[in-house]
Amino acid sequence: MRRVFGSVRARAALAATLVVALALVAAGAGVLxxxxxxxxxxxxxxxxxxxxxxxxALATGTAPDALDLDDEEQPVQVVDEDGRLVAASEDLERIDGTGTRAxxxxxxKTADGGDDGDDRDDHPGEDDRARxxxxxxxxxxxxxxxxxDGxxxxxxxxxxxxxxxxxxxxxxxAGAPLSAEQGAVSSALTAMLIGFPVLLVVVGGVTWLVTRRALRPVEAIxxxxxxxxxxRDLARRVPEPDTHDEVARLARTTNETLAALEDAVERQRRFVADASHELRSPIASLRTQLEVGAAHPELLDVPGAVEDTVRLQELAADLLLLARLDAGEKPGAAEVDLAALVREELSQRTGDRLPVTVAxxxxxRVTGSRSxxxxxxxxxxxxxxxHARTGVRVTLAVERGRAVLGVADDGDGVPEGERERIFERFVRLDDARSRDGGGAGLGLAIARDVAERHGGTLTVRAAPEGGALFELGLPST
Incomplete structure (x- = not known):
């Protein structure tokens, strides 16, 4: 019973029945x-x-006892100013509600105090009777x-x-019977007492069936x-009804959520697989060098071991940062001067292969995390x-309320069809060169994630020098 009345169908049917019942009672009372x-x-x-x-008739001079009340089928009383009954309808046996029950x-009694009886001589004169x-x-x-008459x-x-x-x-x-009023009201009340319950049953049943039909797609979902x-198969999708109502929108939203979850799980799976692969190489190389050095100290490649260690450290830092970004880490609300940040960061880069120019x-000034x-x-x-051949150029400008930081090279550039793919994690267009250079395919992915969490954008297009131009756009303060 609790399960039945806990369903939406039961509550909707009960609510509709109650509303209709109240409306019928109010309407029925008004009609009655x-x-x-x-x-x-x-x-x-x-x-x-x-x-x-x-x-x-009395006003025209007819005496009370001369009134023709024999044909009156309704109760009639004529009372004088002393409250005496001076005329009444024939066969009147009982009366109540007129002030006198006689x-x-x-x-x-005449106006001069005499009685208008047949056994008295003091009848009113003809002039008085005609008054x-x-x-x-x-x-x-x-x-x-x-x-x-009973x-x-x-x-x-x-x-x-x-x-x-x-x-x-x-x-x-003079009275008029209320039998017609009572009969009509009684008939109307009887019809209501019979018809209202039937109508309420019909309303409840129809509401139950309609609600059941309307909620059938919800049950399927x-x-x-x-x-x-x-x-745990996120590739499955809920059925979408061929309608344009709230249930159809719920189904579409549910499928969109399932698709987003499937994509997130797939990305997580690829991320774990790629991270395991990327970590395996420097760890294996470092272990090999250490084992060789332990057996033959004269053959230990210390610079190589240091390089592998640095590479492993940078990869671990990238993975930790991505994990924090995926967990929803807030960028902070500090005010950052991008011009000062560019000058400070570039002044500390002493091991670059090519020169970097700044314009x-x-x-x-922007709001966010300086680090x-x-x-x-x-x-x-x-x-x-x-990827540059001769040098790298960094530019900074404020355009229409946005700070735009550009980094351009004069290399081969990025093919137009690959300009979005390079921002995916562990994606390297030139795998061998990226691996040799120490890249794991996470730098650009991290850069775009940070840009989006700061309310900005990171895009790539062809540079004037012929290479690639990466532009970071952030809201300026």
């Missing part, structure tokens, strides 16, 4: 209230019409019940006052990701030294 108000208004109109018809009329009364413009309404029902009563009659002030109470995790215009930027400059100059 409006229906009740409308039918009650109709009953009020009918009661008012009946009360005013009788009030008009059902048997008594003789009306017109005044029907009130206002009507008061009340709710109540009455029993007529049938009980609820009614709406209209109360209309007639003034200035021969019998003083008379009040007419989950199953495939579980298979990838179990098999720096003004000051170029890492110095490493980039050193790698670029080392690369140029290995």
């Amino acid at each position: 209230l409006a229906l009740r108000a409308d039918l009650t208004g109709q009953a009020d109109s009918a009661a008012d019409a009946g009360a005013r018809r009788i009030a008009t 059902v048997r009329p008594v003789p009306a 017109p009364g005044k029907v009130s413009d206002s009507t008061d309404f009340t709710s109540g019940s009455a029993t007529i 049938d009980s029902a609820d009614y709406r009563f209209a109360e209309v006052t007639v003034e200035d009659t021969a019998y003083g002030e008379l009040t007419v109470h 989950r199953a495939e990701m579980a298979a990838v995790t179990a098999s 720096a215009r003004g000051s170029a 890492q930027l110095a490493r980039v400059l050193g790698n670029l100059v080392d690369n140029a030294q290995r």
Whole structure:
């Protein structure tokens, strides 16, 4: 049960059912209230019409006991100003809600204090009986019940006052039945009680099915990701639905993530293999020289051993730096003067094969790690030294808010189709020459990684001298 209601389908179906239920309850209550108000208004109109018809007869001089109420099927009461019932509809057995519960009329008292009974001689004169009364413009309404000839029902009563009659002030109470209102409201309520649950079941079922269909691609993605995790096969891809919704975008993003992971794992695998290969050569050479020297001291090649040791040390430093960069090491936020850095670093290079000329215009300040930027400059100059014929040229300028450091040589240059590949790790276009020169194919890869982590770029193009021109672009401060 917990698993069922913990699913997205169940929660969506339950939420949709609850929302629809609240909406139906609110709408049903509104419909019932409006229906009740409308039918009650109709009953009020009918009661008012009946009360005013009788009030008009009284106002025109008809005596209360002379009113023709035999044909009235609704409860009627005529009450004088003393609260006495002077006229009532035939067969009225019980009444409630009009202010008086009397059902048997008594003789009306005339305006001069006499009773209008048949056994008395003090009837009002003809002039008094002809005196017109005044029907009130206002009507008061009340709710109540009455029993007529054994049938009980609820009614709406209209109360209309007639003034200035021969019998003083008379009040007419006339009722209109609420059976139509009650029947209509009861029928509507019954229909709602039957229809609403059915509708809620339909809404819940449809929501369940629609949500299940909508989440089917998500389940396929989950199953495939579980298979990838179990098999550790990053070459697998999740199915992408042929839609343009959030699920399709999720599938595409998941596949992009899998592709990035596959590429990262493959790069790591190649990196470990290449690093093992590169480390094997200097270690084997150094071991061989040391073993020969141990057996025959006179044959020990000390310069060669030192060279292999330096090469091994530089390779280990490059591998450690790449590991720190891959781990997300921040470049720092120090302000660096590139012009001063170029002059200082180049002044310490005493063993270069060819001369290095510098052309720096003004000051170029950037934000980052001074040691890492110095490493980039050193790698670029080392690369140029290995390929130049007569010399290396270093330039520095500020262009459109960016500091641009250029290192050019007059060698053979880099073929256009290989200008991106040379920035990959352990890639050497001229393998024999690079190995002889001590390069392991990591210098340019390190330089580009450092440049990108400083928010810059490192590109290569043809130099004016005919060789290669490497340009490092960094945001200037």
